[in-house]
Amino acid sequence: MTIIIAVDGPAASGKGTLAKKLAKHFGFHHLDSGALYRLVGLGVAEAHGDPKKEADAVEAARHIDHRRADDPAIRTAAVGMLASIVSAHPAVRQALLDYQRTFAKLPPGTVIDGRDIGTVVCPDATVKLFVDASAEVRAHRRWLELSAANPGDPPDEARLLAEIQERDARDRTRAVAPLKPADDAQLLDTSNLDIDAAFAAALALVSPAVENVLASSAKG
Numbered sequence: 001m002t003i004i005i006a007v008d009g010p011a012a013s014g015k016g017t018l019a020k021k022l023a024k025h026f027g028f029h030h031l032d033s034g035a036l037y038r039l040v041g042l043g044v045a046e047a048h049g050d051p052k053k054e055a056d057a058v059e060a061a062r063h064i065d066h067r068r069a070d071d072p073a074i075r076t077a078a079v080g081m082l083a084s085i086v087s088a089h090p091a092v093r094q095a096l097l098d099y100q101r102t103f104a105k106l107p108p109g110t111v112i113d114g115r116d117i118g119t120v121v122c123p124d125a126t127v128k129l130f131v132d133a134s135a136e137v138r139a140h141r142r143w144l145e146l147s148a149a150n151p152g153d154p155p156d157e158a159r160l161l162a163e164i165q166e167r168d169a170r171d172r173t174r175a176v177a178p179l180k181p182a183d184d185a186q187l188l189d190t191s192n193l194d195i196d197a198a199f200a201a202a203l204a205l206v207s208p209a210v211e212n213v214l215a216s217s218a219k220g
């Protein structure tokens with residue numbers, strides 16, 4: 001039985017950082033589901049389509065190039081905004097569902113981060129985390145990240161905060177798979193935790209469930 005750790009949360013809450021570290025710790029596979037939506041957003045832009053048009057967004061979703069998941073071009077605030085617009089189309093979410101669910105089953109375990117992993121993609125996940133932090137803290141973290149990636153042209157922090165708030169509001173209020181904690185998710189606020197402290201807290205929350213499954217599969 002594959003162990004699935006679902007890590008959801010709003011923009012720049014640190015869910016990707018925690019998901020990667022958890023995957024490394026347990027020797028599990030990691031999927032950044034947000035990268036899929038970012039690739040769709042980028043695909044629409046490159047095809048000169050309209051992200052608000054479901055047909056344009058679905059076309060891009062059917063042709064995403066997974067090899068570009070590490071492309072820095074998808075990490076910009078502008079592509080984050082496009083991702084949030086295309087991800088509100090039900091048919092786009094549907095087009096990406098099979099890939100995520102197939103990935104989730106890779107043995108011995110997977111860690112997937114996103115917005116709807118614990119609620120829609122993997123409602124039966126072994127354990128679910130919902131990572132959060134204040135909007136100001138999240139915008140500052142994203143500012144540090146984008147400034148480091150592009151020191152010659154750092155983004156405006158106030159604008160980043162506004163964009164993150166706009167994106168979160170859209171993600172939280174969309175009709176399909178809105179951003180919200182699953183009923184059985186464990187909440188982790190990282191506003192006052194550095195990366196090491198957040199990881200220690202995340203590990204303490206998920207370890208009991210993971211160890212439990214590992215112990216019962218060892219017994220056979």
Ligand SMILES: Nc1ncnc2c1ncn2[C@@H]1O[C@H](COP(=O)(O)OP(=O)(O)O)[C@@H](O)[C@H]1O
Pocket residue numbers: 009010011012013014015016017018113141142144145190193194195196198
């Ligand atoms: N607890 C934390 N304290 C300080 N910085 C953090 C923390 N968690 C993540 N970061 C940094 O904040 C930025 C956004 O984190 P990331 O994991 O990409 O967030 P998300 O996946 O939720 O968008 C990254 O530069 C990351 O290194």
Ligand SMILES: Nc1ccn([C@@H]2O[C@H](COP(=O)(O)OP(=O)(O)O)[C@@H](O)[C@H]2O)c(=O)n1
Pocket residue numbers: 010011012013033034035037038080083084085087088113114115116117167171
């Ligand atoms: N499982 C997911 C993951 C991302 N998304 C969408 O994709 C956008 C970009 O996601 P992301 O995880 O890369 O964003 P950040 O948290 O890294 O800023 C989000 O704002 C959501 O609109 C989603 O709808 N469902």
